[in-house]
Structures are given as structure tokens and as C-alpha cells.
Amino acid sequence: MFDRYWCLDKYNNINMSVMKARLQALDGQKTGIPFSRQKLVDYMQRIDRGLLRYDLCETNELLRFAATRHIAIHGYTMNNSKAVTVRRNHAALVNQLRRADDQATFPLTRLPPELRVRVYELYLRDFRIVLKAPTQPPLARTCRMLREEVLPTFYFRNTFVVSLQIHTGDARSSGTLLRFDLDSIAFLETLSPDHLSRVRKLHFNIMRATSTRQQRGTLAEVIVSLTENGDPRTSIKSATLPRGLLWKKRVIAGTEKVITRMESKDGRAILKIGDVYALRSALEVVFH
Known part of the structure; x- marks a missing residue:
């Protein structure tokens, strides 16, 4: 039985130049592309998850994102315009918004049933086209209600x-x-x-x-x-x-x-x- 089909791609078999080319094609620019392999993989996985690349945003945009999501920002200095401070402020905002993404939760069980089914379909759409002897997906193993709702869609799709x-x-x-x-x-x-x-x-x-x-x-x-x-x-x-x-x-x-x-x-x-x-x-x- 195989139980890794639902995991994010680790990009083990893709070299750095290919990943950089993909990022450049998506962003239309070379700025903000990291040089270390681990950071490149992190960026690719964020794209796979449909998350924003905050490093490409202006500081004012990041502040608006944080305010809209009610995220408390620490380590940010408003009254200093020195270049070093600006870079540090930007990096601090990026890191805190990323952490907020990783800690975010979603009230799935409070949605109406028809919307929950639509979420399941979108979730399953990102799996491989063909599954070899798979275990049941993690979402179906969280509670009885989700199990009863997710598995019929999983086997049908x-x-x-x-x-x-x-x-x-x-x-x-x-x-x-x-x-x-x-x-x-x-x-x-x-x-x-x-x-x-x-x-x-x-x-x-x-x-x-x-x-x-x-x-x-x-x-x-x-x-x-x-x-x-x-x-x-x-x-x-x-x-x-x-x-x-x-x-x-x-x-x-x-x-x-x-x-x-x-x-x-x-x-x-x-x-x-x-x-x-x-x-x-x-x-x-x-x-x-």
C-alpha cells in the first residue's frame, strides 16, 4: 500500500536551474529567487499550496495583508527610513506572514454539506491522475463525518x-x-x-x-x-x-x-x- 501520494512534491529529482526557470516563468522576473536549494523547494511548495510569494510584495502591501488578517507584527520600526531597517522590516513581515499561513485553520465542518463536497473535489483534484494501491487520504481519517463524506468522492473521482x-x-x-x-x-x-x-x-x-x-x-x-x-x-x-x-x-x-x-x-x-x-x-x- 502507498501512502505518500497526497504529500507535497519534495523536488528531489529536479535540479535548481529548472526550479529557478519555473519561478521566473511564474513571476516574470528574476528578483527574489533564492540561491539555496532548500529555499527554492520551499518556494515551489508554497506555489503548489496556492500561497502568495510575500517576498515579491512591497512593504505597504504586506502591512495591509497583516491588518486584514488581524496578524500582530513584531520587530517592525515605522520611523526609520534607513535602507538596512527597511530590509529588516520587509524580512520580518514576510516571515511572520508565512508563519501565519502555516498556522492557519479553516472551519471546514461548519460549512454547508454542498460546499464541503466542493472542497473535497478540489482537494482530491491535486492528487496524481492514477493511484497505485493507495491508502485512504488523511482528510478521511480526521473524524467520522469527514470519512463518510470524503471517501465516496475519493473512490468516484x-x-x-x-x-x-x-x-x-x-x-x-x-x-x-x-x-x-x-x-x-x-x-x-x-x-x-x-x-x-x-x-x-x-x-x-x-x-x-x-x-x-x-x-x-x-x-x-x-x-x-x-x-x-x-x-x-x-x-x-x-x-x-x-x-x-x-x-x-x-x-x-x-x-x-x-x-x-x-x-x-x-x-x-x-x-x-x-x-x-x-x-x-x-x-x-x-x-x-
């Missing part, structure tokens, strides 16, 4: 990857077998029937079964989409075609046959754990 490993048959069975990897099994076991029924997209990642993850390599990716009223019931896409167009047609035919048998409610296919294993079996037949 995201695409979830389940990995299938190829095994050769033994003495009791012939042909090719597809088995879920341990992470996928752990993920599927965490899903209640209600949450599973809300999943709209499953991404089957078919790979070789080897001793190390680095050696596995993806052979095929099949995305099963369960759409809403007025749209095709399902669309299945193979990102890689190891056995050509005929293979793709057999994948589509096999998986669509499973989906047409799914229980539906108000025109929406209801995904059950048996359907997930039936989809795996349909893919397994193609690899025989």
Missing part, C-alpha cells in the same frame, strides 16, 4: 491501478495465469462494498512476475472505465499491444462481456469484488 503478474501454469493447470500482486490484494481488501461500487476507473497493469520490481516491466495496460448515463457503458484502452490488433479486440470483447453482466443502478454499473476477479479472468484467457 480517481483511477486506481491494480497490478497483475504473469505466472506459467503448473502440473495442475496449463497456460498462463494472472495473479494480483501483494499491494493490489491489500488495496482490494480495504474496500467496502459501498466504496468499491463507486469506483469508475480500474487500470490493470499486466507485468512479468520476477523477484525484483525493477526487473518486472509492464507488458500491457488495460483501463476499464464505467461511465454514467447517456455515455457508452464502458471504454477499454490498451496502452501497449504486445500481440497486435487481434489481441486488443479480444481484450475488449472479454472485458465488455463481464461489464454487461454487472448489476446496475440508475444506469450506473455497480462494481463488486467478484467483477474485479472476473475482469482478471477475462484478461487471463487472452494470455493463454
Whole structure:
């Protein structure tokens, strides 16, 4: 199970010149770009969080921000216009406004339900497009009310990857077998029937079964989409075609046959754990 998908990007694999170029493109200027890597990462993370870059603001603007937010400013001198004092005043204001951002709270539970749902959608929108065997998001682990409201949106809005490993048959069975990897099994076991029924997209990642993850390599990716009223019931896409167009047609035919048998409610296919294993079996037949 993976539990870091919701964390801020640490920019470990991005060099400083790339980060500086991004900041310059966003700000339209070179001023205020820090020279240390840690400060650059802090700036990038502030942008990811949708926060202001106070260092680019004038001192009077910072004072207005502080007054509007009722933030008490310490260490600021009004009656001294020396350049050093001005710089110190500006730095003090920037630091205190940043600390206020980090300590800010939001009365989420006091919002009307329809606004809370909109907040959840915006929160989940910043996750990766495809999630590999994820744990439940932190917002769903704060209290029972948020858990009951966040998780349905979480499972409905995201695409979830389940990995299938190829095994050769033994003495009791012939042909090719597809088995879920341990992470996928752990993920599927965490899903209640209600949450599973809300999943709209499953991404089957078919790979070789080897001793190390680095050696596995993806052979095929099949995305099963369960759409809403007025749209095709399902669309299945193979990102890689190891056995050509005929293979793709057999994948589509096999998986669509499973989906047409799914229980539906108000025109929406209801995904059950048996359907997930039936989809795996349909893919397994193609690899025989």
C-alpha cells in the first residue's frame, strides 16, 4: 500500500536551474529567487499550496495583508527610513506572514454539506491522475463525518491501478495465469462494498512476475472505465499491444462481456469484488 501520494512534491529529482526557470516563468522576473536549494523547494511548495510569494510584495502591501488578517507584527520600526531597517522590516513581515499561513485553520465542518463536497473535489483534484494501491487520504481519517463524506468522492473521482503478474501454469493447470500482486490484494481488501461500487476507473497493469520490481516491466495496460448515463457503458484502452490488433479486440470483447453482466443502478454499473476477479479472468484467457 502507498501512502505518500497526497504529500507535497519534495523536488528531489529536479535540479535548481529548472526550479529557478519555473519561478521566473511564474513571476516574470528574476528578483527574489533564492540561491539555496532548500529555499527554492520551499518556494515551489508554497506555489503548489496556492500561497502568495510575500517576498515579491512591497512593504505597504504586506502591512495591509497583516491588518486584514488581524496578524500582530513584531520587530517592525515605522520611523526609520534607513535602507538596512527597511530590509529588516520587509524580512520580518514576510516571515511572520508565512508563519501565519502555516498556522492557519479553516472551519471546514461548519460549512454547508454542498460546499464541503466542493472542497473535497478540489482537494482530491491535486492528487496524481492514477493511484497505485493507495491508502485512504488523511482528510478521511480526521473524524467520522469527514470519512463518510470524503471517501465516496475519493473512490468516484480517481483511477486506481491494480497490478497483475504473469505466472506459467503448473502440473495442475496449463497456460498462463494472472495473479494480483501483494499491494493490489491489500488495496482490494480495504474496500467496502459501498466504496468499491463507486469506483469508475480500474487500470490493470499486466507485468512479468520476477523477484525484483525493477526487473518486472509492464507488458500491457488495460483501463476499464464505467461511465454514467447517456455515455457508452464502458471504454477499454490498451496502452501497449504486445500481440497486435487481434489481441486488443479480444481484450475488449472479454472485458465488455463481464461489464454487461454487472448489476446496475440508475444506469450506473455497480462494481463488486467478484467483477474485479472476473475482469482478471477475462484478461487471463487472452494470455493463454
